[in-house]
Amino acid sequence: METVLAAPLEIGFDYTRSLGPVLGRFMTGLRDRRVLGSRTADGRIHVPPLEYDPVTHAPVTELVDVQPTGTVVSWTWTDRPLDGQPLDRPFGWALIRLDGADTALLHAVDAGSRDRMHTGMRVHIRWSSSPHGHIRDIECFAPGETAAAPAESGGDPVTIMTTPIRLAYTHTTSPEEGRYLRELAEGRLLGQRCPVCRKVYVPPRVCPADGVPTEEEVAVSEHGTVTTFCVVNVPFAGQRLEPPYVVAQILLDGADMPIPHLILGLPADEVRMGMRVAAVWRDRAEWTTSPTNIAHFLPTGEPDAPYESYEDHL
Amino acid sequence: MSETVAVIGFAQAANRPSAGTTSGVETLVPVFQEALQSAGLGRREVDFWCSGSSDYLAGRAFSFVNAVDAIGAFPPISESHVEMDAAWAFYEAYVKILAGEAETALVYGFGKSSAGLLRRVLALQLDPYVTAPLWPDSVSVAALQARLALDAGIVTERAMAEVAARSRADATTNPYAQVSGPADPEYLLAGPYVADPLRRHDCAPVSDGAAALVLAGGERARRHRERPAWITGVAHRIDPQGLGERDLTAVPSASAAAEAAGLPDDLDVAELHAPFTHQELLLRAALGLGDRVRINPSGGALCGNPMFSAGLARIGMAAEQVMTGRARKAAGHATSGPALQQNLICVLEAES
Numbered sequence: 001m002e003t004v005l006a007a008p009l010e011i012g013f014d015y016t017r018s019l020g021p022v023l024g025r026f027m028t029g030l031r032d033r034r035v036l037g038s039r040t041a042d043g044r045i046h047v048p049p050l051e052y053d054p055v056t057h058a059p060v061t062e063l064v065d066v067q068p069t070g071t072v073v074s075w076t077w078t079d080r081p082l083d084g085q086p087l088d089r090p091f092g093w094a095l096i097r098l099d100g101a102d103t104a105l106l107h108a109v110d111a112g113s114r115d116r117m118h119t120g121m122r123v124h125i126r127w128s129s130s131p132h133g134h135i136r137d138i139e140c141f142a143p144g145e146t147a148a149a150p151a152e153s154g155g156d157p158v159t160i161m162t163t164p165i166r167l168a169y170t171h172t173t174s175p176e177e178g179r180y181l182r183e184l185a186e187g188r189l190l191g192q193r194c195p196v197c198r199k200v201y202v203p204p205r206v207c208p209a210d211g212v213p214t215e216e217e218v219a220v221s222e223h224g225t226v227t228t229f230c231v232v233n234v235p236f237a238g239q240r241l242e243p244p245y246v247v248a249q250i251l252l253d254g255a256d257m258p259i260p261h262l263i264l265g266l267p268a269d270e271v272r273m274g275m276r277v278a279a280v281w282r283d284r285a286e287w288t289t290s291p292t293n294i295a296h297f298l299p300t301g302e303p304d305a306p307y308e309s310y311e312d313h314l
Numbered sequence: 315m316s317e318t319v320a321v322i323g324f325a326q327a328a329n330r331p332s333a334g335t336t337s338g339v340e341t342l343v344p345v346f347q348e349a350l351q352s353a354g355l356g357r358r359e360v361d362f363w364c365s366g367s368s369d370y371l372a373g374r375a376f377s378f379v380n381a382v383d384a385i386g387a388f389p390p391i392s393e394s395h396v397e398m399d400a401a402w403a404f405y406e407a408y409v410k411i412l413a414g415e416a417e418t419a420l421v422y423g424f425g426k427s428s429a430g431l432l433r434r435v436l437a438l439q440l441d442p443y444v445t446a447p448l449w450p451d452s453v454s455v456a457a458l459q460a461r462l463a464l465d466a467g468i469v470t471e472r473a474m475a476e477v478a479a480r481s482r483a484d485a486t487t488n489p490y491a492q493v494s495g496p497a498d499p500e501y502l503l504a505g506p507y508v509a510d511p512l513r514r515h516d517c518a519p520v521s522d523g524a525a526a527l528v529l530a531g532g533e534r535a536r537r538h539r540e541r542p543a544w545i546t547g548v549a550h551r552i553d554p555q556g557l558g559e560r561d562l563t564a565v566p567s568a569s570a571a572a573e574a575a576g577l578p579d580d581l582d583v584a585e586l587h588a589p590f591t592h593q594e595l596l597l598r599a600a601l602g603l604g605d606r607v608r609i610n611p612s613g614g615a616l617c618g619n620p621m622f623s624a625g626l627a628r629i630g631m632a633a634e635q636v637m638t639g640r641a642r643k644a645a646g647h648a649t650s651g652p653a654l655q656q657n658l659i660c661v662l663e664a665e666s
Contacts, residue, residue: 004335009373015442023443046559048444054554074465074562076457077510082434084449093454095462095558104558106445106458114510119465135444163447165438169373169430174335206339211357211386213343 005178005289009171015163022051025063028158030137033127033149036063037101047101048135066100068125069145073097073104075121077114083166086140092117096141108140116143133158176204176214181289187281191220191255199256203291221253222279224297225305227314231268244268250277250297251313258313262296274304319411320535320542321637321662323353323528324630329492329521329618331428336372338424341524342384349420353528354538357386360528361416363393364407366400366622370435371425381424392416399423401550401587401625401648401658404527408548411531418534423623424524432520432621440652441555452652453517457509459562459653460592464511466563468599471511474591475499478515478616485613492521492618515616518589523620525627543633543644543662549574550648550658557653565600568647568657572601575659582641583608585628587648589615596654597647611635625649629660636662 019027022038026049029036038049038060050060075094081087086108094117095104110126111117123141131137131154173181176192180203183190192204192214199207204214229248232241246268249258263271264280277297287293325348327333327341334341350357363385367378378395385391396402400423407419436452463469476499485494502515529535535542551567551574553560560566584607588594594609594616603609610616612631615624625648632646642664650656 009336011373017442019443026444046556048441048556048558050556050559054559073558074458074461075510076454076461076512077507078451078454082431082449082451084434084437085451086448093450093458095458097558103556106450106455106557107448117510119461135447161443163442167370167373167430167435169336171336171373171429172334172426174337174340177335206343206383207386208383209386209388211343211346211384213340 004175005173005181006170009169010166011169012164012166015165017161017163019159019161020051022049022060022063024157024159027133027135027161030135031131031133031154031158033068033131035066035068035098035125037066037098038063044102045100046103047098047105064100066098068098070096070098070101070123070141072109072117072119072121072123074119075109075117077117086136090114091140094123094141096123107138110140110142134161134163174204179217180204184291184293185287185289187284187287187293189220189222189252191218192216193218200254201257202252202255202259218254220255223300224250224252224255224277225310226263226271226273226275226277227251227258227310228273229263229271231271246271248297251310256313261294263299264296265298272304274307274310276300276302276305318532318535318544319408319529320539320544321527321630321633322530322535322539322542323349323351323355324526324634325349325352326490326525326623326627326630327523328490329523329620331492331520331522333522334426336426336429337377337380338367338426338524339381339384342381342422342424342526345422345524345526346384346420349526349528353530355418355528355530360418360420361392362407362410362419363391364395364403364410364419364421366396366398366403366423366626367425368397368622370438371427371429371621373430398650399622399625399648400525401629401646401660402650404529404626404629404660405548405550405658407529408545411529417531419529420526421529421626422524422526423620423626425620425622426522427520427619427621428522436652440557445557453509453512455557455652456517456590456593457512458557460511460516460590463563463592463596468563469592469595471503472499473595474516475502477591477594478502481610481613481616484611485617488612488617490618491613492519494613494617512590516591518615518619521618521620521624523618523623525620525623525630527626527630527633539637541637541639541664543636544665545660546663547575547577547661548659550656552651552656555655562653563596565596565654565657568597568600568654568659571657571659575661577601577645577659577661578643581607581643581645583611583632583635584645585610585612585614585632585647587615587625587628589619589624589649591616593649593654601647601659625658629662632660633662636664639664
């Protein structure tokens with residue numbers, strides 16, 4: 001069996017969250033080196049705080065200070081920390097009940113070695129040197145009772161927190177997609193035909209009408225017809241071209257499903273449905289197993305294709 | 315409207331450490347064909363399709379839309395999706411049939427667990443304000459639960475190793491299992507911790523896979539299958555999100571779901587979705603399953619845990635026990651979230 005193609009895929013997004021009245025005060029407290037718990041109707045103090053009482057369902061309004069020291073309720077040990085975790089050397093994860101609280105908080109304990117971790121061990125907060133109203137203002141916990149005093153209030157209440165999320169994947173293609181991409185690397189466009197409805201897909205996919213993989217390979221032209229298009233006028237992060245420019249659906253000759261691509265080389269307002277276009281390839285030296293081998297499409301100057309020739313492919 | 319609903323078909327892909335594309339479409343095609351064949355139902359006869367998967371596994375938005383290609387969704391179909399284990403898609407389809415909006419349904423779950431670092435990706439199911447920003451991995455979270463159960467004397471490391479050994483031995487007759495073979499608990503206990511007190515054998519493997527289940531209401535089920543697995547009760551419940559807000563050694567949501575589903579005392583077999591050995595022990599206690607109940611003849615999630623289909627597969631394999639006549643009453647259980655936070659129980663019987 002031929003090997004499938006795989007490539008790294010890294011995604012990232014900075015999640016920005018509004019905190020609301022309870023978590024806002026909790027995060028403001030952390031910035032000022034204070035830990036606040038919420039008191040529910042049964043008198044219990046919750047750290048982290050609850051926004052709503054789980055029994056009465058009433059909004060929680062009362063927040064009280066708890067101590068920066070506490071007791072480990074449960075723990076485990078991490079020999080090889082993962083990206084983003086509080087410490088980059090071996091550490092313990094623990095559920096920690098802070099003095100004055102009735103529930104436990106999950107955080108890291110910088111114990112140095114697994115042997116120092118045990119249920120019931122006493123720990124204290126090690127504060128971040130640059131607190132800004134985030135759970136990471138607690139850098140981690142450390143063994144022992146020593147605890148830094150609260151800082152002077154650091155300014156305005158914290159209302160928003162931002163958490164960067166970064167994830168890394170290996171994206172894997174199907175064998176059919178792999179053959180399409182390998183042909184692209186040679187400057188050829190390969191379509192595949194559904195054995196049931198006989199439609200030709202570029203790139204190949206399981207036929208969305210019949211639910212079966214495509215089988216027969218079909219060479220497809222790099223010439224095609226604009227079926228529909230839009231003019232991009234809106235700037236956005238990561239944009240590579242200056243608006244206005246045209247993104248079109250292009251029905252390659254020999255295919256039944258259009259592909260999206262750029263139409264360049266003429267003013268945006270001159271692009272039209274039915275326009276005949278051809279692929280403009282990048283320098284051969286730059287070709288890889290990627291659709292970016294085609295830089296864009298350019299009008300060929302042929303007469304426009306009649307509407308009937310593409311009306312079933314819109 | 316149908317007063318009874320039955321499972322009439324089931325199929326799954328082999329659980330493997332790395333298999334298939336990120337989209338999962340190609341994996342689903344043969345699984346659909348096999349499930350429909352076992353139900354004696356044609357693709358166009360399916361009234362409702364419902365899936366469970368997650369964009370966080372695929373690393374891209376609306377990833378489940380890709381998978382609809384495997385259905386052949388033209389002319390348009392009736393379709394839905396849950397961003398959780400497909401056992402919850404099963405629940406949606408079950409209600410849909412009960413409500414009379416469909417007579418038949420195909421439920422499927424899929425996902426390429428191996429595309430990212432699964433235990434790190436799963437940190438994102440935790441509270442996004444105070445927990446997820448620390449990136450606690452799913453194995454460490456389970457380890458905190460295991461330690462609490464050990465400290466409380468509810469489980470022992472020996473009992474956990476025995477769960478692993480029994481599961482692996484049972485999995486030798488399951489061709490879809492990823493991990494199988496005879497194992498001596500003593501030997502397993504000699505292995506190092508991966509997240510103290512969990513050893514390798516205590517943790518489900520990272521598995522790629524997919525599963526599909528076919529449902530039909532009342533008369534329709536009888537017409538398609540000689541011995542349908544009748545659903546006599548289904549319920550799901552959830553515990554609080556905060557890991558420090560609940561007693562991690564009890565599983566109140568599993569007990570509540572079992573009660574609501576009417577889990578019978580004379581159960582023959584139960585397929586439990588326990589990705590960690592201690593969780594099987596906690597679930598058995600929460601569900602009140604005595605020694606007479608055969609647990610996980612498939613080997614369970616410890617021998618293959620494809621994310622978003624492993625729970626559905628428990629229901630499917632429990633249903634197969636009934637459909638093949640090996641059991642009269644069976645239960646399928648599914649879990650979702652960290653440390654058994656959310657639990658679903660489905661009771662399946664030979665007679666409606």
